[in-house]
Amino acid sequence: MLLTRKRRRAVIAGVVTVATAALGIGLSTQFASAQTTLRGAADELGIDIGVAVNDSLLQNNQAYRDLIAREFNSVTAENGMKMESVQPSQGSFNFSQGDRLVAFAQQNDMTVHGHTLVWHNQSPGWIQNLSGTAMRQAMENHITTTMNHWEGDVATWDVVNEVVSDSNGQMRDSFWLRAMGEDYIQWAFEAARAADPGADLYMNDYSIDGINAKSDRYYQMAQELVAQDLLDGMGFQAHLILGQVPGNMEQNLQRFVDLGLKVRITELDIRIEMPATQQELEQQAQDFQRVTEICAGLADCSGVTVWGVRDGDSWVPGVFPGYGAPLLFNDSNQPKPAYYGALEGLGGDGSEEPPTTEEPTTTPPPTGDGDCTAEIDVVNDWGSGWQGNVLITADSGAVNGWTLNWTWPSGQSITSSWNAQVSSSGSSVTASDVGWNANIAAGQTVNAWGFVGSGSSASPQVTCTAA
Ligand code: G3I
Secondary structure (H helix, E strand, O other): OOOOHHHHHHHHHHHHHHHHHHOOOOHHHHOOOOOOOHHHHHHHHOOEEEEEEOHHHHHHOHHHHHHHHHHOOEEEEOOOOOHHHHOOEOOEOOOHHHHHHHHHHHHOOOEEEEEEEEOOOOOOHHHHOOOHHHHHHHHHHHHHHHHHHOOOOOOEEEEEEOOEOOOOOOEOOOHHHHHHOOOHHHHHHHHHHHHOOOOEEEEEEOOOOOOOHHHHHHHHHHHHHHHOOOOOEEEEOOEEEOOOOOOOHHHHHHHHHOOOOEEEEEEEEEEEEOOOOHHHHHHHHHHHHHHHHHHHHOOOEEEEEEOOOEHHHOOHHHHOOOEEOOOOEOOOOOEOHHHHHHHHHOOOOOOOOOOOOOOOOOOOOOEOOOOEEEEEEEEEEOOOEEEEEEEEEEOOOOEEOEEEEEEOOOOOEEEEEEOOEEEEEOOEEEEEOOOOOOEEOOOOEEEEEEEEEEOOOOOOOEEEEEO
16 A cells, blocks of 8 residues: 555654664754745645645746745646546546646645536536436546546545535435435545545545535435445545634544544645734634644544635735735745744744745736736636736835726726726726725735736736826
């Protein structure tokens, strides 16, 4: 049987300890300095510290790659291993996004957590319309082909994702359930176990971090799957709100560990109603510390994955308008208080500054006039559309309100936006602040707002006018 990453790390740590003892290096040297990166601290614990990776940033932004390589020892594809990416039309597989991630992970000695094989969201239309028998075959074929492709490269898989609804622990009313009944979950795990017997198989969901009807339902399903040796782990997404780490989270995870399972925090982010005050950022640091401490303290927590690198990369503002800043790094790649909280929670030393990372070099330098400058940062491009974040920098003086103007070069338009008032006339766009994000301190750059665009992505020259 293959050594899992956790076991391999423990063995390596043992070898190092023996070797240093043989060389006569004192214990005080071995334990002299606590780790000052997340990765160093997690390696020492023998657990994963992971991050969700955006494929287009991975390809285009060297600073993003460097930051991930420095701070994380595990990666998850934010979208690239989901069914709509892997099998957009029946029988036609496209592994390119996941292959890029696996190559990056291997270059940097990281594990890959596979997300996800069976989900009601981001599944292509073709499978949703099949009859029960045909859907079962297609589901099993998707699992088998995908897991075979990455066998040995992807250590752990979210086999099923979000299969329980938010009300009273009922099964989610998805197209999977309607066509196949509840047995589809067992069938999915049977196919996954057969496809890659060396991989650890997980269920994964949100709002199950504490003890409640939804997590109770998973507990019951976990007992049944464990009895058939079909389940190895339970994933707790932990998309949390500031100050709301469930008080019984540790107890909840412990009961799954007691079933013989691994547990994993799979998609951690902690959102704040914007604008975030310093006090809220400190509270967020405590929340991140608590969650990482829980994992570090459990015998069988395989790791913690945060759902994105910089605040501006997060899905949160697009789905919860008015909320943001949910991650560990700001948009200048600098660690936030939350970073130091997470580091402390992993047993590292959060009082030391980590090495700085260069600013991104792939986006054009900001241009503009007056007291501020702005640029459009293309954070995601899926071919038929794209997501742009708009970064605004206050020049020598503070900005207390801003208006941006630009002209699309080739027929683009804005489909939806958040955190700005936007109007368009032909190819001209005007956008202004929404009050709470009007103020920018002198010399500061903020990720002020964002949008989904149609057509091909573009970063036209933006004019920024301060109020
Ligand atoms: O690919 C489509 C494109 O065909 C379509 O025209 C366009 C229209 O808006 O959307 C494109 O897809 C986008 C997709 O990301 C790929 O980039 C979606 O709009 C966008 O909503 C989608 O968001 C992802 C979201 O899952 C979808 O549910 C987020 O990036 C991703 O962070 C988020 O991750 C999920 C986990 O997988 C499961 N748990 C919850 C978590 C947060 O929602």
